[in-house]
Amino acid sequence: MRIPPPLELFIRSIIGRAYPRVIGANRELSWLIPETVLPLLGLAAYVYVYRAMKAPTEFVGYVVLGGAMTAYWLNILWSMASQFYWEKETANLQLYIMAPVSPMAILLGMGIGGLVASTIRAGAVIIVGSLLFGVTYQVSSLGLILLVFFLSMVALYGMGMLLASLFLLSGREAYNLSNALQEPVYLFSGFYFPVKSLGFWAAAVASIIPLTLGLDAMRQLMFPGDPTLGFLSPWVECGILLLLCPLFLYLAKVALVKMERAARIKGTLSLRWQ
Amino acid sequence: MAVSFEVPRRGSTLKEIWIQFKQASRLGWLIESNWADPFVFAVYSLIRPLSTALILVFMYLVVVRGSTSNPFFVHLYIGNAFFMYAGRVMMGISYAIIDDREHYEMLKYIYISPLKIFVFLLGRGVAQVITTTVSVLVILLLGLWPLGIRIPWSSLNWPLFFISFPLGIIAIAFMGYLIAGLALVIARHSWAIADGVGAVLYVVSGAIFPIDILPSWVQVISRAIPLTYWLELLRRSLLGSSFSPSFNTMPDWELFLWLVGLTVFFGFLGYFVFQRMNIVARRKGLIDQTSGY
Numbered sequence: 001m002r003i004p005p006p007l008e009l010f011i012r013s014i015i016g017r018a019y020p021r022v023i024g025a026n027r028e029l030s031w032l033i034p035e036t037v038l039p040l041l042g043l044a045a046y047v048y049v050y051r052a053m054k055a056p057t058e059f060v061g062y063v064v065l066g067g068a069m070t071a072y073w074l075n076i077l078w079s080m081a082s083q084f085y086w087e088k089e090t091a092n093l094q095l096y097i098m099a100p101v102s103p104m105a106i107l108l109g110m111g112i113g114g115l116v117a118s119t120i121r122a123g124a125v126i127i128v129g130s131l132l133f134g135v136t137y138q139v140s141s142l143g144l145i146l147l148v149f150f151l152s153m154v155a156l157y158g159m160g161m162l163l164a165s166l167f168l169l170s171g172r173e174a175y176n177l178s179n180a181l182q183e184p185v186y187l188f189s190g191f192y193f194p195v196k197s198l199g200f201w202a203a204a205v206a207s208i209i210p211l212t213l214g215l216d217a218m219r220q221l222m223f224p225g226d227p228t229l230g231f232l233s234p235w236v237e238c239g240i241l242l243l244l245c246p247l248f249l250y251l252a253k254v255a256l257v258k259m260e261r262a263a264r265i266k267g268t269l270s271l272r273w274q
Numbered sequence: 275m276a277v278s279f280e281v282p283r284r285g286s287t288l289k290e291i292w293i294q295f296k297q298a299s300r301l302g303w304l305i306e307s308n309w310a311d312p313f314v315f316a317v318y319s320l321i322r323p324l325s326t327a328l329i330l331v332f333m334y335l336v337v338v339r340g341s342t343s344n345p346f347f348v349h350l351y352i353g354n355a356f357f358m359y360a361g362r363v364m365m366g367i368s369y370a371i372i373d374d375r376e377h378y379e380m381l382k383y384i385y386i387s388p389l390k391i392f393v394f395l396l397g398r399g400v401a402q403v404i405t406t407t408v409s410v411l412v413i414l415l416l417g418l419w420p421l422g423i424r425i426p427w428s429s430l431n432w433p434l435f436f437i438s439f440p441l442g443i444i445a446i447a448f449m450g451y452l453i454a455g456l457a458l459v460i461a462r463h464s465w466a467i468a469d470g471v472g473a474v475l476y477v478v479s480g481a482i483f484p485i486d487i488l489p490s491w492v493q494v495i496s497r498a499i500p501l502t503y504w505l506e507l508l509r510r511s512l513l514g515s516s517f518s519p520s521f522n523t524m525p526d527w528e529l530f531l532w533l534v535g536l537t538v539f540f541g542f543l544g545y546f547v548f549q550r551m552n553i554v555a556r557r558k559g560l561i562d563q564t565s566g567y
Binding site: 028030031034037038041042044045046048049050051052053055056059089173176179180182183184186187190191192193194197198229 | 310317318322323325328329332333334335336337350377462463470473481482484487488
């Protein structure tokens with residue numbers, strides 16, 4: 001039996017873990033309906049609130065973009081951070097740990113697969129939401145938007161890997177923590193309103209969540225209606241995201257090693273329903 | 275988690291139902307809370323509803339840039355606070371089926387125990403009513419201070435509040451049974467139905483905006499659900515005015531009659547659908563199906 005060299009094994013592990021995420025997510029196409037309709041309903045409520053307040057039309061665009069981005073945050077919470085909890089519940093986690101692959105490769109595969117699956121859902125929300133609520137975009141720099149999006153996603157999924165490592169020890173509380181982190185991040189990252197309105201320092205602290213800066217930059221580049229609503233300039237936000245990418249990936253690696261060792265010592269890797 | 279059950283004497287049906295209800299409520303409370311110490315659980319219970327309320331606060335402030343004592347904001351805030359019952363109680367009842375069947379794989383044991391499933395689900399819903407009441411009170415206190423919403427204390431209509439409030443909770447519970455019934459016969463998409471109904475109700479009930487702003491065909495749905503009238507009555511009893519201009523001309527008693535009528539309708543519908551689906555699920559052997567874990 002041929003044993004592949006470490007780098008090949010690492011890459012094959014990433015592909016192997018990403019594969020079920022991409023294929024599985026699109027095998028049951030009926031999932032697309034609730035996964036598109038549910039965020040649309042959520043954002044519809046906020047669109048009508050803005051309309052009732054006679055807000056400028058770009059606010060509807062803010063909500064649609066923010067609503068689409070929830071797909072990524074939900075993916076981080078439920079398919080990254082609490083993933084090892086689900087794997088424990090289905091008795092898969094012990095198999096991952098026993099397999100001769102790097103857990104970091106498994107996390108990367110989960111992240112890449114999740115990113116592809118979430119992009120399909122986010123795209124559907126943007127298209128349907130924009131058509132439904134008549135959103136018009138004034139794209140000033142497509143290249144910069146794509147760069148901001150790319151950096152936000154790398155940093156965000158790095159953060160997801162970090163959370164997955166930190167949640168490795170968790171039992172049922174992983175589910176509850178993910179549940180508890182959902183709306184607070186919608187609030188602090190300004191999913192439905194410009195983050196600047198939280199105040200400078202609150203927005204600065206919230207910038208540790210990559211979507212905060214990513215959303216703010218993308219909104220400024222897509223809806224240049226009121227320049228005073230932007231938190232920092234898109235280029236500055238791009239620079240900060242560039243720093244967050246390696247930071248989260250490094251922290252995820254360190255946390256994974258420590259938490260895996262702690263879980264082995266405590267014997268929690270195969271505990272179900274705890 | 276050890277749950278001790280009292281064994282009732284034969285023939286005392288009411289007492290038996292009461293014991294089942296009491297134990298199911300306790301079980302619901304333990305499932306909700308025993309994963310964390312009380313402080314962490316308190317934070318967990320409050321953090322989501324507080325965040326949702328604050329999202330609305332910032333949305334309002336960034337657009338209006340005015341005082342939070344504005345009647346529009348007060349109506350929005352109160353509606354959002356009380357809508358939490360709809361989300362959590364309805365979900366509490368319907369998710370009990372999904373969780374106990376798919377996750378903990380305990381539903382089959384509930385069925386073979388002396389528990390009546392209908393009473394068991396009611397108990398699980400009650401646990402949610404208790405935790406939601408705490409969340410609603412905290413959100414209302416946050417509204418009074420520091421947000422400074424004004425409630426006309428001298429003209430509060432307590433009788434209207436206290437007859438409308440429980441009626442709305444009953445309507446919500448029966449809507450929960452309706453979804454629980456569907457969850458019994460649906461495999462993979464049962465959670466989506468539960469979440470979807472909650473999200474639809476948030477939009478159509480006019481919890482955070484007047485229903486008049488919705489397309490006319492959606493307003494027809496708004497007027498066909500008890501939650502719309504319930505939220506309107508609660509706002510009137512607490513604030514003395516309507517959120518929606520189309521309800522301005524409707525007297526309290528008419529709104530109340532609508533709430534009673536629709537609660538009775540959804541009561542029958544929820545009970546009928548649940549019992550029917552219960553039979554179908556047992557016939558088809560779906561009580562112990564697992565599809566998501």
